[in-house]
Amino acid sequence: MPVRLIKEGIKKMRQDSRLSRMLHVLIHMGKHGGSMTSETIARMLDANPVVIRRTMSGLRESGYVRSEKGHGGGWTLVRPLEELTLLDVYRAVGEPSVFAVGPAYDMPGCPIEQAVNATLKGVFDEAEQLLLNRFAGVTLADIAGSFPPVIDAGKGEHCAS
Amino acid sequence: MPVRLIKEGIKKMRQDSRLSRMLHVLIHMGKHGGSMTSETIARMLDANPVVIRRTMSGLRESGYVRSEKGHGGGWTLVRPLEELTLLDVYRAVGEPSVFAVGPAYDMPGCPIEQAVNATLKGVFDEAEQLLLNRFAGVTLADIAGSFPPVIDAGKGEHCAS
DNA sequence: TGATTTGCAACAACATAAGTTGCGTGAGGT
């Protein structure tokens, strides 16, 4: 009998982390006050300054942050964290597809395919609605205040670079 | 003033259509009766026979279909459509990540990142739970019976190759 | 003028589903 190989781990669709990263940045900016450069943010997130600008540009277009060029420039928060919801940020980063699985449109006329897609769409729409409703109900200030009282023991700096 | 270019459409994360395709195939098999070859299925879905085998292999391992080699071989449904739920098929195709957006783990120690990820996880888990519960409650027979009475006008063949 | 910092375009790196090719294996039919 052939040796049964260990089943290879299922590969998962890669996930878009822009929402998570932007939330992280915005809360830092809200707590930090003043402005931060893309460089600083990039070091904070162990990422690339250009990627930061690219992603933040959506937030700028939505009016949540402002960017200033030149010496002393950088990014500043326009609204307080209390007035920014997860939904705002989600939309500002491009409102990406929430779901990694979706319908196929192989046979446009087939009633079976249509029934499958209609069923899936119903379920996914319901889940998305729930998701967006929850997003709309959570402000960044809620998140910022959700972790246990910070141990302000001096050296315990958050996010040490 | 520079000409303002038309804002480029936001690119969306590509979606995994295996679940949709397998549902489509299984319902066809259930209605068709007997066996179908990968070739036939592939033509039906405008896809590749090897891709079909690859995806169907998950269903075979889960015991929902059986494959037979050689002349007259092909794929046959083991259970009736009434005893197959969306959840079964979802799991059999590899239980892929439902969501295209997810957390980033850039600064493992940062309490802000942890709070962001905990919040996102809570919301996503809730939505996923809803999704899977719905999946568990829908059989393929439900889908197959969900479209309006087929107009059996003779030439109106479903899914003409 | 020179240093700083964003804006933007172009390209490479990476990951994953889907497509493709080739060969092996087994089941019938002749």
Next chain:
DNA sequence: ACCTCACGCAACTTATGTTGTTGCAAATCA
């Protein structure tokens, strides 16, 4: 026996989107 059909599997290619990287232009301030 031989041939054909059909799945099994491995390796490679293609397509697509996020992230990473480089280079240069433009704006701001000392």
